Amino acid sequence: MTTTSRRPSVSAAVTARTGSRHRSSAKSFLEPGSPALTEEPPSQRLTGRARFFPSVPDTDWNDWKWQFRHRITSIEQLNAFIPLTPEESARLKLVTARYPMAITPYYLSLIDPDDPDDPIRRQAVPAFEEVTLGCLGMEDPLGEKEDSIVPGLVHRYPDRVLMVLTDICPMLCRHCTRKREWRHGAWTRTDTEIEAMLDYLRRTPAVRDVVISGGDPLTLSTAALESVIARLRAIPHIEIIRIGSRYPVVLPQRIDAGLCDMLSKYGPIWLNTHFNHPNELTPESRAACDRLLRAGVPVNNQSVLLRGVNDSVETMTRLVQGLLRAKVRPYYLYQCDEVQGTEHLRTKVETGIKIIEGLRGHTSGLAVPTFVVDLVQGGGKVPLQPNYVLSMSENELILKNYEGQVFRYRNPDIRRAEDVAGAPVPASGVVESLLAEAERGTI
Numbered sequence: 001m002t003t004t005s006r007r008p009s010v011s012a013a014v015t016a017r018t019g020s021r022h023r024s025s026a027k028s029f030l031e032p033g034s035p036a037l038t039e040e041p042p043s044q045r046l047t048g049r050a051r052f053f054p055s056v057p058d059t060d061w062n063d064w065k066w067q068f069r070h071r072i073t074s075i076e077q078l079n080a081f082i083p084l085t086p087e088e089s090a091r092l093k094l095v096t097a098r099y100p101m102a103i104t105p106y107y108l109s110l111i112d113p114d115d116p117d118d119p120i121r122r123q124a125v126p127a128f129e130e131v132t133l134g135c136l137g138m139e140d141p142l143g144e145k146e147d148s149i150v151p152g153l154v155h156r157y158p159d160r161v162l163m164v165l166t167d168i169c170p171m172l173c174r175h176c177t178r179k180r181e182w183r184h185g186a187w188t189r190t191d192t193e194i195e196a197m198l199d200y201l202r203r204t205p206a207v208r209d210v211v212i213s214g215g216d217p218l219t220l221s222t223a224a225l226e227s228v229i230a231r232l233r234a235i236p237h238i239e240i241i242r243i244g245s246r247y248p249v250v251l252p253q254r255i256d257a258g259l260c261d262m263l264s265k266y267g268p269i270w271l272n273t274h275f276n277h278p279n280e281l282t283p284e285s286r287a288a289c290d291r292l293l294r295a296g297v298p299v300n301n302q303s304v305l306l307r308g309v310n311d312s313v314e315t316m317t318r319l320v321q322g323l324l325r326a327k328v329r330p331y332y333l334y335q336c337d338e339v340q341g342t343e344h345l346r347t348k349v350e351t352g353i354k355i356i357e358g359l360r361g362h363t364s365g366l367a368v369p370t371f372v373v374d375l376v377q378g379g380g381k382v383p384l385q386p387n388y389v390l391s392m393s394e395n396e397l398i399l400k401n402y403e404g405q406v407f408r409y410r411n412p413d414i415r416r417a418e419d420v421a422g423a424p425v426p427a428s429g430v431v432e433s434l435l436a437e438a439e440r441g442t443i
């Protein structure tokens with residue numbers, strides 16, 4: 001995200017980050033004697049919404065603006081739901097002084113408060129390592145500020161641009177690449193700034209693809225978003241509009257009929273979202289994706305590989321298979337960027353390659369995302385794969401399949417075929433003599 005000007009949130013956004021009125025609200029969700037305060041064994045305890053928010057009526061719970069206004073933004077509020085020791089509270093206050101916290105009630109309800117390693121908790125609740133390891137990494141590893149054409153518009157690749165309309169997100173993901181922006185306060189682009197972006201796009205016919213991303217653009221009201229999308233759609237050379245949003249995952253109530261009706265008028269619009277763990281595939285989030293699909297908006301998923309969240313073949317298999325059942329295509333698996341304050345969530349690159357190796361061939365090809373490292377300083381995405389090519393010459397390749405079997409594959413060569421017409425041609429097939437070596441790991 002590129003931001004050279006900061007503006008207070010304007011009416012286009014439903015609200016800025018929560019202020020003091022939210023700080024007193026968390027305790028009111030918990031009534032004395034509610035299940036959250038009892039000492040039942042874990043198996044008999046209520047979970048999710050019934051445990052944390054038993055008194056919230058459906059009309060509020062299903063209202064995305066209510067969810068947004070009641071985000072958990074202070075450690076005191078958090079402590080009402082997830083018991084913290086005084087030492088933990090003190091430490092987390094230090095963290096939030098540098099990196100704020102915001103968790104929607106819906107997303108909080110997915111956390112098991114009895115599990116300190118809960119994968120939803122790791123994405124939403126601050127960790128002390130964000131500051132103790134804060135010297136590692138970079139503020140802006142992707143060098144997004146460098147490629148800004150006008151405020152809010154990044155033009156790095158020939159035919160596509162990134163348009164950033166706001167820095168407000170419904171939840172502040174602890175692994176966010178743009179953590180550096182959090183302390184600058186909430187802002188939304190003014191119409192003058194949006195017009196400057198659109199003016200550049202009207203004058204730049206090479207651009208055919210506009211990515212509207214985050215901060216989360218669905219934080220804008222549907223009317224404000226429509227005003228931008230309608231003007232984009234009026235530019236003849238803009239073929240595709242893509243929206244990057246985590247709302248389907250952290251606040252699926254936002255994907256309402258009004259939004260879907262609006263999006264359906266301006267296709268082709270694609271939406272890339274960000275599921276990281278199978279526990280996020282709830283009836284609500286699946287229904288949100290379904291509403292988008294029915295509005296003609298294809299939904300792709302971009303996961304980030306996170307330590308203790310999804311860094312195993314088993315978890316990623318459950319996630320990608322669940323995504324396919326929800327008709328969402330697993331698109332990318334990102335290596336977590338070298339961002340300051342995220343080191344505790346980063347894995348080694350080899351972990352991602354092993355996960356792809358554990359998926360490829362073992363489940364539908366459609367379920368296998370492309371594992372990518374986004375290079376520092378704007379170097380772009382590099383796809384990484386397990387090595388299936390053991391050797392390659394002009395005439396043949398020696399390939400390893402997903403089970404470790406080794407095959408010879410004949411490379412077609414028309415000139416050679418003419419020379420040897422009538423002569424036996426080496427066939428493709430399993431290379432038995434190499435199998436033993438492959439098993440010994442010497443190939």
Ligand code: SF4
Pocket residue numbers: 169170171172173175176177178214215216245246
């Ligand atoms: S939704 Fe995206 S931009 Fe917003 S906090 Fe999460 S990772 Fe960052």
